[in-house]
Amino acid sequence: MRKERKNQMSEIKEKSLKYNLHSWSAQKAINPKVITKAEGIYFWDEEGNRYYDMSSQLVNSNLGHGNKAIIQAIKDQADKMPFISPAFAIDVRSDAAEAVVEMSGMKNAKVFFTNAGAESNENAIKMAKQYTGRWKIFSMYRCYHGSSAGAGMLTGEPRHFANEPGPAGFIKYDGPYAYRAPKQVAFKDKDDAADFYLELLENQVLYEGPESIAAIFLETVVGSNGILIPPAKWIKGVRDLCTKYGIVMVCDEVMAGWYRTGKAFAFQNYGIEPDLVTFAKGVTCGYVPIGGVIVSEKIQKYFDDHKMMCGLTYNAHPMGCAAAVATIKEYENLNIEENVAKQGKLLREFLEGFSKTHPCVGEIRQIGLFSAMEIVKDESGAPIVSFNNDPEGVMPKIIGMLMKEGFFTYSHENMIVVAPPLIIAGEELREAMAIMDRVLDSVDEMI
Structure with a gap:
């Protein structure tokens, strides 16, 4: 019996290596x-x-793994209605959007659901461009926003190289990372570091022309690139800078959201409100893929009279929404x-x-x-x-x-x-x- 099981496991690995392409890897080097x-x-x-x-x-x-409430919600929705076009209103879509907006604390916001974090950032790019009529997008070095065409160009580390040259208009800036600042730069404290990086950023905005900049993207707390926690003064300064020049502030909360930093969303640690917030991951804890963009009042109202050029076959997928509702309830229950x-x-x-x-x-x-x-x-x-x-x-x-x-x-x-x-x-x-x-x-x- 043990030998039979071992053979079965070997067959699973062999089949995986034969038929699956594994991400971020030279295929001959992997041993899953x-x-x-x-x-x-x-x-x-x-x-x-x-x-x-x-x-x-x-x-x-x-x-964690095996949460019974989330699993049951997925089963129940599969029995009831596994899929219906995004054009229709159904209970779990409405409930999921309401729950996300309430957790964000953003008054009169709306949600556009996607399938994952990269798609959330892709759609945030389009919303910012449509809303402002501008075309340049700022994002930080040492950040990761996804690997699809637009999100990959937002990404500010080597994983974006495969997307180059890509479309025009993606500009990178240096965000706070005092531990690896140039040796000749000595900061007295976090506020001093914030002032330094804010000055660099505003200079870039001026050099690029504020009238051409649609959005400044940032991971509120940088995730995979080292959990870079920004000074509060820097986050507030970016908010002020965006307001000053009419630029859309986009906080990527795909990784930092859903209580990972202690708050429902990481931006809530800083007492600011972004214009757009992208999310995924912890909204269903991976049980079913879903992501989204929380759209602030001023931007969602723009689309009352302007056609929003965003759409996905699986936008607000019923099983994803059901999982999201159950997950959000579990954050409170637990x-x-x-x-x-x-x-x-x-x-x-x-x-x-x-x-x-x-x-x-x-x-x-x-x-x-x-x-x-x-x-x-x-x-x-x-x-x-x-x-x-x-x-x-x-x-x-x-x-x-x-x-x-x-x-x-x-x-x-x-x-x-x-x-x-x-x-x-x-x-x-x-x-x-x-x-x-x-x-x-x-x-x-x-x-």
């Missing part, structure tokens, strides 16, 4: 694990090994905001401890259950690998060491992301971070 089960904050491979899901898969499984505050405090204690006890750990950044550690060579803070260049595969080795011990996450450049499901309990977090502690011991010796 066969996963057989997932529950709570854990998943298991074909050999029975259990893993702590410490990146919530792709920072989307916020409520007291997720309270748990993120509690476990986020514990996570910070671990990270701060690692920065003191492990020479390989440089700056640590954390907000809610959203965090990253910079892996460095020495006390100077020099990164263990250079930008987009790790010829010896040092970071994959470290991630492999963690995986071998049952700790699943991912890295970007020299940074390790730690973003567990928001349902994680204190004891589970302690057990997982004990694994990280042991592996960092080995990394200290390795470097």
Whole structure:
């Protein structure tokens, strides 16, 4: 029986390698694990090994695996009406949009639903261009907004190279990243850093011509590129800059939204209101694909008299909307905001401890259950690998060491992301971070 099961698992992997193209990989270099089960904050491979899901898969499984309420909502909607054209009004579409708007706190906003984060950003680009009549779009270096044609051009790191040259009008700017600022720039505090980066941004706006700029995009808290948490003064300054020049402020909350930072949406930490907010991931925790754009009152009212040139076959898909309604209810039922505050405090204690006890750990950044550690060579803070260049595969080795011990996450450049499901309990977090502690011991010796 065991041999038969092993053969079955080998067949699954072989078939995957034969027929599936795996993202962001040279296909000959991959060796995917066969996963057989997932529950709570854990998943298991074909050999029975259990893993702590410490990146919530792709920072989307916020409520973990196997949530019964979400699953039941999907089943019920499949029985009732699995699909109907986006042109029709149905209960779950109305309920999902209402729930999203209420969570955002944006008065008289509306929602345009999509299928994923990249599509959300694609449609936000079009809305901003239509609303302003302008054509240039600003987005930040060290950000990720998706890999489709427009979203890929928004993206400000090497994953956008495959989209080039792309359409005209996409402009990149430097956002706050004080830890890696040029050596000759010394900031007194966060406000000083905010002033510096705001001056750079406004200069670029003036050089490019405010009358041609439709939108400034930003990840409210930068996700995969290292959990870069901006100073409050910078976020407020961008809001003021957009208002001053009539530019649409777009906050990408695909990863940072849905209580990942402790608030329903990350922008709520800063006391501002964007013009457009893009979302996906945690709105259904990946159980069914869906995303969307929250459209502020002034922009949604523009489309009362102007045709909105956005449309998708699966816009506001009934099963996605049903999953979204159930997920939003579960955030409240499970007291997720309270748990993120509690476990986020514990996570910070671990990270701060690692920065003191492990020479390989440089700056640590954390907000809610959203965090990253910079892996460095020495006390100077020099990164263990250079930008987009790790010829010896040092970071994959470290991630492999963690995986071998049952700790699943991912890295970007020299940074390790730690973003567990928001349902994680204190004891589970302690057990997982004990694994990280042991592996960092080995990394200290390795470097």
